Structures are given as structure tokens and as C-alpha cells.
Amino acid sequence: MNSQGERWTTDQVLALAPDEASRTAGGKLAGPGPWSDAGAGDGAVWGRCTGRGKTPYQAVIDTKGPAFSCSCPSRKFPCKHALGLLLLWAGGGDAVAAGEPPQWAAEWLAARQQRDGRDAAGSTPSPAPAEPEAAGRRAERRTQRIRAGATELEQRLEDLLHSGLASTDGAGYGSWDETAARMVDAQAPGLAARVRELGSIVASGPDWPARLLEECALLHLLDQGFLGIDHLPAPLAATVRTRVGLTTEPAALLTGLDATPVRDRWLVLAQHDSDDGRLASRRIYLRGDRTGRMALHLSYGGAHRPLEPALPPGLVLDAELAYYPGARPLRAALGKRHAPAAPGPVPPGCGIDAALAAYGDALRHDPWLDSWPVVLTDVTPIPGVDGEGWQLADADGESALPLDPRCLDRPGRWQLAAISGGAPITVFGECGHRGFLPLTVWDPSPVSL
């Protein structure tokens, strides 16, 4: 702590990097060489970076957000300049001096503060529609559209089962995309995503008919759930609505009338970014120290829209979380933070049997869950032969979990083996019907896989 506010650690900064390339590029800019007019103060860091062009890029970071601004054309967020500047700042030294922001930085910071103030003060006006009746009519129209979409989809599935899955072999792809587009028209993005998934299963390796039948059946379950939603208990109905693609405003969760935020010391278990080309998403898993509850914070980003917040594994937040409604709440919105994030301990966990039981138990409430987050304690990675057959086994006893095949093309599994060295370790990941997908391992500081 100093007059500049809380100085970040280098690890914290590196965890903000959207990908490995930015991390490296930022690291290269983390020397005083290219920087001029660099300074920090009052929760902000700023500086000009001389690149190849004539005009230096101007980078400003609001460390309270965090939020970033840079005059460079990069689509990465934060860009390498912001990362480099933060690394320079985090490294200490006098290259980033305490001071008052220059005008170009102050303008952006002021605009941001103003916006924040509006958000904080005005979160009630926006969700409360000017014309509640009109909003109600809009919601009703959308429900009708989705009902129509679900009915159509049911017909499509029954037709498929009527003529047989074998008939979709090869010819099925185009028509699934078409159906997915129909679901987008029906304003049911959740259904559309599942339909697209079906298209990719057809003829996709061994056992595809079984996998296709599973997914068709779960989609059918979802259709039926939505068509009969009036008769479902409220939590399950909320799960169905979310799965179909109806979203809940996070602001309403945190400040609404029936908001029930959970305050706890939340340990960040994993932060995992993915980018499907159209949309960048970030999944942050948290575990409550007092409640023992798991939570998932999802955020989406895109060009010039940062993935926020950035929470490196291992930090503890004394904060309020509000769970999205559902039969098995997991996703949560991050509310008020009561203290700055601090380094946390290695989380307690369970064994293999308990992990599978946890997934099974979660499925009782939300049958569409592909996995459930669990911390495994005292498990030993057993490397497979030729990349296949990797397992995590209880330190003693005969139980083992296969690793999710999706992690077999990533280097993370070798990190798992290297850190273990044949000895038991603590691993966090998603335990599901495809196996265990490791996300973080403790050595004993957290290592993202």
C-alpha cells in the first residue's frame, strides 16, 4: 500500500492477460525504455509508450475496476501496452512515479468515474421499465415465440427418432444448422446452441449414435420442461428458462427486492478464458470459505470490451455474491467487495468417490449439467500411454477418474504430472460425464492449467 493506492503484484497483472501472446508482449514492454510520462496515483496508472509509429500510444488503467484504455488499435483487452505499464508499475522502481494524471489520462478517468456513479446510483431506473405493461407484453410475446420454437423442435426430434439416427449420417449437418437458425429466430439462443451441438456430434467418432441420442433426449427434456413450465416448481422453472436462453439481469439479483446476496470469503479457484471466434468468455470459479458453496462467475467480452473482472486463482475476496435462480444454483453475480483481495490458502477438497457423488447429486436438480466443479484432494495423476488413459487416482484405494478427453490436446496434463512427481496433489476442475477437466493445481501456489 502507498499513496498510489494498492500496488498490484506481478502475478495479478499477468493474470489479466487475455492470452499467452499478450502476456509475452506485455512482458517485453515492462521495461522503462519505451515509456514516458508514466505515473500512478489515486487508483490509476498511466503512461505513453513509444512504438514504431510517430505518435506514442497513451495507456491509462483504472486499477479499481480494473478498466483499461489505450490509443493503440489492438483488439486484445487489455492490450500489451496496458499490461506492460502495469508490469512496470507492479515491479516497483521509479519508472512509474506517483503524481497527478496528465490531462489525456484525467479526461478518461473522469468520464469513467461519472459513468460508474451513474451505474451505482441508477441501477434501479434501468430495470424498472417506463411502461411495465409494455414490457410485460414484450415478455409474453417472447415466451410465445419460444414455445413455438420448442414445439417445432420437438417435432424435428420426433421425426428424427421416427426415421432413425442412421438416416442423419452425413446428410444431417446442414439441416441442423437450419434448425438452429430457426431457434435463433424464435429468440431461444439456448436451444439454438444445443441444436448446433447436435450437428457436430453426427459421425464424430466412435459411439456417436449414443452421444447423439443422449443430447437429443436432453434437448427433448428441455423442450418439454419449457412447454410445461407453468407446472414446474419455481427453482426448476428458473433453470429451464436459463437453459433455453432467457437471461436474468445481474443488477436485479444484487439489488432487487428479493435479492439474497451471500457474503463469504470467496477463494478464486480458477479463471478460464475461451474464445470461440465470435465471443470471448471468462469463467471464474469461486468457493466460499464459510458456506463451502461453489460459484461460477461468467463474463463475456469482445472487441474493445474487456473481460472483467480479472481474478487470478488463489485470491480471497470478502464479497457478496448473488446466485442466479435455479434448481441447482451455481452461476453468480459479484456484488459488493468488502476488502481488497488477498492471497488465500489451498482449498479443502474431497476424493474421487465424493466428486462423482457431487456431480450425481447436482444432476438430480439440474439434469442438463455436463459437470460440477470440485476440488480433489490427495489425488495422483497417472499418465496414460500415447496420450490416452490419463487418470486421477485417490492416493490410496482403487478409485480413479479418467481425465476429460478435451484436456488431452493441452499441455496442462503434463504440468499436472510434473507438479505431482508421483505424489498426491490438490486439483480443482470440472467433474462430469466426460471425465475430469483439471483447471488449477496447487504446488502449493495455484497453477492454472
Added chain:
Amino acid sequence: MKPTEPPTTADTLTTDPLTTGTAPPASTPPPADTPPWPELVSAALLGAERRTPPTAGRGGPTGAAGLLDAAALSTVRRRAALRPAPAGERPRRAPDDPRPPLPPAARRRLSLLLADRGGTGGSRRGTAPDLTELLPQWLTAAGEHGYRAPEALLPALLDAARGRTDLRPAALALAGPRARWLARLNDDWKFALRGIGGDPGAAGADTAENPEALQRLWDEGLFAERIAVLAALRRRTPDAGRELLSRTWQAERAEDRLMFLDALRQGLSPADEAFLEQALSDRSRNVRATAAELLSALPGSALATRMAVRARSCVALDRTATPSASDAPAAPSTPTIVVEAPHECDAGMQRDGVVAKAPSGRGERSWWFGQLVEAAPLGGWAERFGGREPAAITALPVADGRRTELHDAWCRAAVRQRDAPWARALLGTPAAPLQGAETGAGGSSRDPAKLLAVLPEPERAQWVAEFIAAHGLADAFRMLGVCAVPWAEPLGGAVVDALDIARDAGSYPWSFSGVMGLAERCLDPAAADRLEMLTAVTDEPEGASPGSGGYWSEAFQRLVGTLRLRATMHAELAASARLVAPSGADRLSGAATGAAG
């Protein structure tokens, strides 16, 4: 796991006819029996229109809808009732690595250096440092501090070493026993077990303390493993290495004999002479030649003595001769070297490694003569030339225009015998190096870099600095390559001055990219402050290449950035050495402080 699982939401959703409007009860008993999953899959594959699904006649929807209901139920139940798999064979524990872990900043640095592998490497443009080139330096420095690599970075470290053989010795030494444990599990990393590249940390070291294991590896190992064993042994106890080799010598294949013999270069001493002398009669010509070369590097060996006798019989000092009528009329009594090349290459010469057949374009007598002088001990020439010092000998004129030929052979001898006085004399002054080479422009094979490598390090740096001051950077690349890192003053200053002059001359910086790259890796980081002044974009001088000023500024920025980064790197490794456990640092502290600059 529970043998029978409780009812799930899927039960409520599928078994309750939602359309009838009855609210689903909180818990519904599971349906009597759902058809087995494989039956459902085959029914779904065929289609309800071809075969009535097994779900028919159970109440509720039939046909396709019934099949979907049953499949949903079965899917969720199977997923909810997943059982653990039987555990496979657990890997044995990795051996402990007692070395201290890297300090956090150094650990992050390594992770950045490894992440940059192959990314922007090789680009000589832009202002950002090229991390790829800093990795070897980082690894060497970390090794000198006696750290172990962080486990989480071992896969990346092994991948890096896999792609770049030059990194292997340092990377594997840092990675230690945990990396070798890991490499046994992944075929991509098998190289780590072979110990190629003379890695003292690999196969050789594992067996070093265990003579039986060593003998077994020598007797049964793969060729590469055996080479590693021999090399490791030669480093520690050269005699034991030779004895190990001589026991199986007769049974080795010719190619292997050649490589094993070559490994004796390490730790070569007069004690090896008997073995080498015997190898002079080897069946393989290449083995014979290598044995002769090694023997000639031992000035006291019998072979060296024989060669000295032969060489001396070809060279005489004529105290009366006039080098040439016009050359030195004023000094008719200047002693002059007269060369009389041998007339034949007899069996004895051939046995001692003289190659009889000259390469095309080379007279065979001159060819034989060159080989004799190269293999003859340089120390013997003083006596031949009236007790003169090497510098005086090399200053003597040579009759019949054979100066280049004779001096070239002496240069090769000085390199082979690592004779510093002779190397110094042959190099000449930096302002006018290698006198005699220019007179014999027709094919001098002298390489100043090789001669420099024979000189002590400070003298090397001094010589190259003066050479650069006199001649610029154009021919300095290879000479710079043999200077110790970081460049000692005045060498660093000379290089910076020369770069400054090159900029003022108006050429583009990439004409000097080789030297720039070397400077990034080898300049003392303390030079950064001086270089900082050069990063300003200057007015381009008259006749400069367009835009060169900006590119020079960029190139200097990059150089400064890299130097600063190197200083930081070393500080990250060194500063912490004082803080962390002294266990590993004791032995290495001397080396560490030496390298930290």
C-alpha cells in the same frame, strides 16, 4: 456410489404427462424398468418407423416421443450413477531435488522466456527485445546459482530443449531429476534420457557414483548413452575413461571407435599417449587420423617428436641469402627462412597421420609439408632459429614466396596445440593483423578468431577492441563470437563506438544485424546508459540511406531494452541468492557472482 439413485428431475419431467396439467409431485418413484441403454440406442438408430421401440406399451407417449422420454431418463440416471474407474498403475515417485526453488521474479521471467519460444524470434526489427536469444543466457545463469526449475514449467522447458539442441545441456541441468522422471513418461522427451550434448546432469551423472551401473551402461547401453558415460567419466577422471574404452576397444565398430576416440579430446594428457599410439595402427583410416591429431596436440609425445624431426628437416635458416634481388639490397645478410618441402610421403609419415593425397589444386609436396609443420611442436622451432622468440621467427622473411604456406601451417599448429605465444605472434598487431596473409592473397586459410581463442580472455577482448577501432565492424563478427561474455572493456566501448560511426555513415542498421544480435547478448548491461543517448532519432547525414536514422534509433532502443532486461534477469537471480537457503549456493557462489554482472 449409490447402487440405486434417487429420483431426478428427469423423472419428474419425462414420466409426468406435463400436458395434463397436474403439478409434478416432489418425488416420484422411479418407473418400474427402463429398457437397457444399448437397446434404446439401436432402436433410435433404426427409427421408430422400422421397429417399434422397446418403450411401447408402457403407458405415456409411444413411438418416437416415448423413445426420447426413455432415453432422457436413462441418460440422466446413468450420468448420476457414474462410478469410479479402477485406478491404473501409479507412477513411482520422482526423486527429490534438494536444490532451492527459483525466486518468484525469476520464475515469472522463465515463464515469459519460455512462452516466447518461436513466436517473434528471429525478427531483427522493432524495439522490443528478442527473448528467444536470452533464454540460453538465463538458463546458464540460473544453473550457476544452483536453482532447480519450477515443476510447473518443466513441460515447457523440455519442449524448448527438444526444439533447440543448444539449450539442452543447460535446460536439462536446471530441470534436474524431476524432468528425467517426467521424460520417461513422454516419448517426445526421450532426448532428456540420452544425455546428448555432453549434459553432465543426465545419464552420465546418474551412474557416476555407481561403478557397476556405469559398467553396465557401457556394456549394454545405446551408443548415445555410452558416449555420455565416456564423456562424463573423462570430465572427472580421464584415466578411468580411457581404461573403460580400451577394455572394449577391439570389439567396437569403426564409426563408434572414431566417436569414442574423439571423446578423449576432453582431458587429453600424456597418459593417453600409449593408447593413442596403438590406435595409429587402427584398421580405419579416420581413426588413425584422429589418433595422430590427438597425439600431435601432446608436444611431448613420440609422434610429435617424429613430426618435429621431419618438419625441421624441411625448414632451414639461410643467414646469407638475399630474399630477392630487388627486395632488400641494403641488408644482404638478413637471415631468411628457406623451405624445402618433402619429396615423398613415406609409410612412416602416413602412419603418423599425414594424408598422402593432396586435394585438387594443391601441390602434393606443399600439402605434405603443411601437415608436417602443423603437427610439429611449436616449441621446437626456437632452437632451429637460433633461440628467437615466436614474434622474431614470424618476422623473418621466407624465401621463394612460401611465407603464407609456412605461416598458415604455424597458425593451425598454434590452434591445435593451444600455444598462446605463437598465436599472439601470428596474429600480429590489431592495426595490421596477420602480416603475410595479404602478401599471399592466394588462399591463406588463417582464421584470426581461432587464434584469438587460444589467447587469455582479457587479451582477446583488448585485441578485438583495437581491431574494431582500426577496421570497423565489417570483419569483426567471428572475432566477437570468441570473446568472453559480458564483453570486457574496452571491447564493449569499441563496439558501441563502431555502431555509432556506422550510423553516421548512413547505412541501414540491418547491415550490422549480426553484430547487433551479438551485442544484445554479450554487451555488459552497464553499457545501456551510454547507449541510451544513441536512441534519439538524429538528423540523417548527407547521402544517408532514406529513413536510416529512424531505424537506427529503433535498433538502439532494442539494444538498450535487451541490456536492461538482461540486467534485470541477473538481478532477479542474484539478489535472491542472498535471501534463499544457502545450501545450493555455497558451492556455486563464486561462479554466481562472477556471472551476475
